Amino acid sequence: MLTVEFERLGVQPGDRVLDMGCGAGRHAFELYRRGADVVAFDQDADELSAVSDMFAAMRTAGEVPTGAEADVKQGDALQLPFADGEFDRIVAAEVLEHIPDDRRAIAELARVLRPGGTLAVTVPSWLPERVCWALSREYHEVEGGHVRIYTAAELAGKVAAAGLRYDGRGHAHALHSPYWWLKCAVGVGNDDHPAVQAYHRLLVWDIMKGPWLTRTAERLLDPVLGKSLVLYFTKP
Numbered sequence: 001m002l003t004v005e006f007e008r009l010g011v012q013p014g015d016r017v018l019d020m021g022c023g024a025g026r027h028a029f030e031l032y033r034r035g036a037d038v039v040a041f042d043q044d045a046d047e048l049s050a051v052s053d054m055f056a057a058m059r060t061a062g063e064v065p066t067g068a069e070a071d072v073k074q075g076d077a078l079q080l081p082f083a084d085g086e087f088d089r090i091v092a093a094e095v096l097e098h099i100p101d102d103r104r105a106i107a108e109l110a111r112v113l114r115p116g117g118t119l120a121v122t123v124p125s126w127l128p129e130r131v132c133w134a135l136s137r138e139y140h141e142v143e144g145g146h147v148r149i150y151t152a153a154e155l156a157g158k159v160a161a162a163g164l165r166y167d168g169r170g171h172a173h174a175l176h177s178p179y180w181w182l183k184c185a186v187g188v189g190n191d192d193h194p195a196v197q198a199y200h201r202l203l204v205w206d207i208m209k210g211p212w213l214t215r216t217a218e219r220l221l222d223p224v225l226g227k228s229l230v231l232y233f234t235k236p
Contacts, residue, residue, distance in 0.1 A: 021095030025051035035065040085114040110162040136184035164233035171226030
């Protein structure tokens with residue numbers, strides 16, 4: 001399930017791409033399939049070990065173009081271990097809302113992006129996130145949880161202040177917003193609740209089958225109910 005539109009980001013085979021805060025690796029894997037030279041970066045060593053194993057499995061299965069490279073790197077978003085201008089593209093998906101000093105993290109992203117390079121930043125959208133916070137303190141008041149709710153203007157302003165040009169925005173995953181509202185209502189960790197299990201089955205079916213009806217409904221609902229906000233930038 002991808003949040004970033006790679007065509008809009010301008011990803012090309014051979015681009016050096018940083019997936020900052022890669023988590024389980026969903027964007028890194030697709031970048032690798034597209035022939036990018038990918039670095040999956042995260043603080044979590046266990047997540048990175050699983051991502052590295054998947055990179056190896058993809059190579060073995062012949063799922064990546066000849067010449068494509070992929071690696072993992074553990075570190076701190078506030079002090080990225082990369083040279084100035086090292087990357088052609090950067091993805092920072094669902095990570096800035098976890099970082100208290102987000103301005104410093106954004107400055108690091110801007111530093112390691114080359115002039116002319118592009119950045120995609122995704123965070124939870126304001127309205128769906130406000131509903132989650134209103135329904136459940138458990139949702140965000142946990143170690144490593146969400147520390148803020150962004151408006152599009154706030155996030156665009158912070159990235160622009162780091163010297164990047166704002167190119168536009170999108171929204172994604174409207175069908176996932178009700179799922180999280182439901183989890184917040186019955187208990188974030190209560191995955192055994194019948195309603196939660198039923199909605200989860202619906203989401204899995206939708207992801208696997210991609211039926212016209214739900215795909216069309218999500219596209220129409222995304223601008224209002226999309227769980228994720230995606231902003232795109234270019235470094236002059």
